[in-house]
Amino acid sequence: METSPARSPHRLDPAGGCPHAVNARLLAQGSVAAVELPGGIAGMAVLGHEALREFLQHPEVAKNARHFTALREGAIAEGWPLLTFATVQGMTTADGDDHRRLRALAGRAFTPRRVEELRPRVEQLTTRLLDELERAAGEGDGVADLRRHFALPLPMGVIGELLGVETRFRDRLHHLSNQVVATGIEPAEVIAANRELAAVLGEIAAAKAADPADDLTSALIAARDEGGDRLSHQELIGTLVLMIIAGHETTLNLITNAVRALCAHPGQLALVRTGRASWADVVEETLRWDAPVSYFPFRYPVRDLTVGGTRIPAGTPVLAGYSAAGRDPAAHGSDADRFDVTRPARPGAVRHLSLGHGAHYCLGAPLARLEATVALERLFTRFPALELAGSEADLAPHAGFVGNSVRSLPVRLAPPRS
Template sequence: MTSHTSHPVIDTTGRDIHGESERLRALGRAVRVELPGGVIAWWVTDHALIKQLLTDRRVSRDTYQHWPAWENGESELAQTWSLSMWVAKRNMISAYGAEHGRLRKLVAKAFTARRTQAMRPRIEASTAELLAGLAEVPAGEVVDLRERFAYPLPVQMISGLLGVPDEIRGPLLTAVHEVMDTSATPDQVMANALEVDRLLHELVAVKRTRPGDDVTTGLLQAQNDDGGQMSEEELVATIMLMFTAGHETTVNLFDQTISLLLTHPAQRAAALAGTVPWEDVIEESLRLEAPITNLPLRYAVEDIDLGDAFIPKGDPIVIAFAAGGRDPKAHGDTATEFDPTRPTRRDHLAFGHGTHHCLGAPLARLEAAVGLPALFTRFPRMRLAVPAGELRPLGSFISNGHAALPVVLTPNDEGTP
């Protein structure tokens, strides 16, 4: 699909997510933009409007029912679009109406408050193990904290929860990481999608022959109890959703919060002294640096007249979660600043809103509430190893983190390197 319009073209490499959001906000609450392949979509940056649309029955995430250009997956766009992986899966997050309710009910059993709290000892043990490994790093040596702490802790938790065996976990993580690269070519996207599907079907096959006390086994049992109403495609797509959302968002939450505290010494000192609760630090980080910045796609089920904009039936919509978190109408003139005492720190959309609010949000918060204070208490002199401006973002306009987070955990006496 090609375009000859003058709509703003979205930078899918995510080189300046927040700058792009502010430029689009200046154009209106909801503006038309151009995505890869010439796809024209509505880009929503306004906090109040995002909340409105996320609870509006006239907005759907069902690509097959409500995006005419998709042609039920048969169009050229559906076969070649570089972002197809984000809209093609049939799972809880892409379902609409009663279908969404049916799938969400099955998945919700995995994320009860009781089950989440029962994971605390496992989170504490994994945190202690990772910190012990970091403590062996020689003083003054640079270490990538995203790779050594922010990444492995959530991965271990979601892998254990889903019962992903080691021989599948590594390749699956690699394939999912490639999916997150929204600058990939269509051929790369298709190859990554096939690899993810292959690995997830392998996981399901393993769990059918070797069931365990894990969520994947539970979903298989629910599929049986449901009389087969959850299709194999829905099952595999749901496991992928849980695995991806269950670690990618939390990795970025750790990454961004660590970076913020290392560049805001007063807020770091307040958190360590207990004068500002760690929970408030976490919520403010989620507001300021939403782990998922923009999420394609939603669709207008019917015409939506917003007064200042008119979204025709069938038009695609992108919710800009990160932009909503920095909306000055919701958070004041200091919306772009890190302030854990901000009265609106909890009024963010980092985990969604309404019927699609993330079921795994309590687990992500628990992991951060355990891991972050333990990390900063263990390494009170930790600092960035490079100027903050040199930290490189991920190659994605969806996932909001750093390619690496180089730090010096224990500076040597000379203050080098």
């Protein structure tokens, strides 16, 4: 039976916070929920695993913002914090032939062979960052912020090398990408961050145009310059925005969340240490149990659709509720909120949807998995007594409702000296 959401829309908190309690409450009411986006914009979120799987691959769901009714009608202000998600020109906002063209251009850097070729560099960078983490802990009475000193610079370093981005730009790009995906900052800050990000990436692109190298940015510029029919300048910058943000923010959260989960569940860590589970199992269970992205904007039905028994009007901005789907009891059982690295996969079922599904499945998924498995194995081998330096309750949640993690992760690498 088709229903329309009769309850008041759930107001997504622009400041963010841990999503799981809210997700559980909304899921108990149905697999699709009406939500209020910043600025009072009406939207919906697909939260149930099966409903989200259906929605992500539905042929009448689009990514191009020309289908976004409120935007088309002028109801969205310039400084709306989610505007970049809708209007950036790249594969995340393209459909059909345009999406296939843009994905093919970037996809050459993420083939299984190219990703596996990166393994030695990922391992080398991981070892160096573990040295720096230990040094930071030595300067901090045995405690260091693992997110800042390890989980962040690893994926930023890898994506920076893939794109050919000089080290001097990387801290700035991380700060700006954080601003771009934030949901609780002021309109003037949104506008300034987007302009500066485009300017920095334009500077990087100009340098690569003058002095090409064997990197993805140079390859994209070459495609742009082949008559302009393969890649426009706006698509070039939009693709770089996507690669910078998706190329490090997701893996940063994944590594952070996995370390948190293992520290909070030492029995699960013991299963890995004794060979009864693998580091790959840890990564997949973390992706399910504590997805690095909570609510990802946007998709738009091109006609009125019924998903999970709920009507979604055409032109509605819809969020993919990855963190909710990961703990959906209908898909994962009554213990869906339990972290279990030995959780068996259901026959014929997708274990999680946290890296997407269908045509827009995350292009960098193999690289994210490689980085996370190497990082976790090397980290817990080097520091077998690693533990959280403080209480889980004291960890401040990530700002905004798009990303899902904590702002810092203080850890103690070895037991304090008596």
